[in-house]
Amino acid sequence: MFLTVKHYLTFISALLFTTFVFGFSTAFAQQNDVELILKPSAEVANNGDEIVVDIVLKNPLQQKIISVRSWLEYNPAHLEGLSLNTKDSLFTLSAPGEDAFDAKEGRVMIGRSNITGGFADVETVVATLTFKVKTAAAVSGMIKPYDYQITELGHTSVNIIEQGFPVNILTREPDALNLSFNPGAVTASTAPNGATSLSLADSNGASDSTLIRPLNLRANTGSNYVDLKWESPGDPNRLGFNVYYGKTSGQYSRRRSLDNVLSTRIDGLNNGEVYFFAVTSYDQFNQESDYSDEIGIIVNEPLSSTSPFEGVLQAALTRLPNQPQNGPLTWWILLSAIGLSGSFLFRSQKRRA
Incomplete structure (x- = not known):
């Protein structure tokens, strides 16, 4: 029996179908990580305004959490820490010296535990912070996690007990919070301060940096997440990328800093809501390129993706090596596709007979 183009298309369709089913289930399982999220009362504020920030812990798998460290840093020239409220927190005990602001260094030191055993x-609020804007300049400011490490030794962690020892289950650094101060005021230049401040663009959106901006930004989406990919020509000065996103076009309330990679997943988004994304390159001095072109996407609406079916097979297969217990699933995908296409061919031949 000779295989026609129709037969090949049937096989490819079956392969994509089985891969999509497996890829979707794997992606769904991976999005349920523990997260620490900074939720502000406002993202734009003027001199003298107060900004309230909730530190929210999301625990979708309902693991038994015993403690949280959530140190933050900010620019003390822009913000003044007024209060740190943990009255309603389920983490009832503070670690020594970890329940206060350090105004000189521009840090918030939070270390809390639950004395009832976790x-x-x-979802719960770890602490509520109140800041006051103390600059009259039109600048951008940032509140970001301090000293995230994959182990429990860092100053940003979510811990459970395994075999009698604390283990950090926060698998990635929480996203930074971007704030805009005094929009419309005369812009003041600010010296680069990598962790605590951001001065990216002038009123025309242009940057003084010579870094090449990322190109061809594209996105796919699923339940509560967006996958981003982009391209960037080789640049010896580039250290990594910053991903900006928010719910208003051109105004990004979140920033994620990455190494020299060309893709990332943004979790913890609200299904059915529109988010806007842009990417910049940065160098060792924290200077940034111009923004990439902005894209907007409706979370969990695949048809709003820039390329709804791009990379379905690759996404599923690349996850398998990190999950040795699922090694046979590679063969399962291939054999399922062969079985489905064989069934179609058999029925086709039987009808002709």
């Missing part, structure tokens, strides 16, 4: 709420 809890498993899906």
Whole structure:
């Protein structure tokens, strides 16, 4: 029996179908990580205004969490820390010296534990912070996690007990919070301060940096997440990329800093809502390129993706090596596709007979 183009298309369709089913289930499982999220009362504020920031812990798998460290840093020339409220927090005990602001260094030191042996709420507020804007200049400011490490030794962690020892289950650094101060005021230039401040563009959106901006930004989406990919020509001065996003076009309330990679997943988004994304390159001095072209996407609406079916097979197969217990699933995908296409061919031949 000779295989026609139709037969090949049937096989490819079956392969894509089985891969998509597996890829979707794998992506769904991976999005349920623990997260620490900074939720501000406002993202734009003027001199003298107060900004309230909730540190929210999301625990979708309801693991029994015993402690949280959430140190933050900010620019003390822009913000003044007024209060740190943990009255309603389920983490009832503070670590020594970890319940205060350090105004000189521009840090918030939070270390809390639960003396009842842990809890498993899906979402809870760890602490509520109040800042006051103390600059009259039109600048951008940032509040970001301090000293994230994959182990429990860092100053940003979410811990459970395994075999009698604390283990950090926060698998990635929380996103930074971007704030805009005094929009419309005369812009003041600010010296680069990598961790605590941001001065990216002038009123025309142009940057003084010679870095090449990222190109061809594209996105796919699923439940509560967006996958981003982009391209960037070789640049010896580039150290990595910053991904900016928010719910208003051109105004990004979140920033994620990455190494020299060309893709990332943004979790913890609200299904059905529109988010806007842009990417910049940065160098060792924290100077940034111009923004990439902006894209907008409706979370969990695949048809709003820039390329709804791009990389489905690759996304599923590349996850398998990191999960040795699922090694046979590679063969399962291939054999399922062969089985489905064989069934179609058999029925086609039987009808002709």
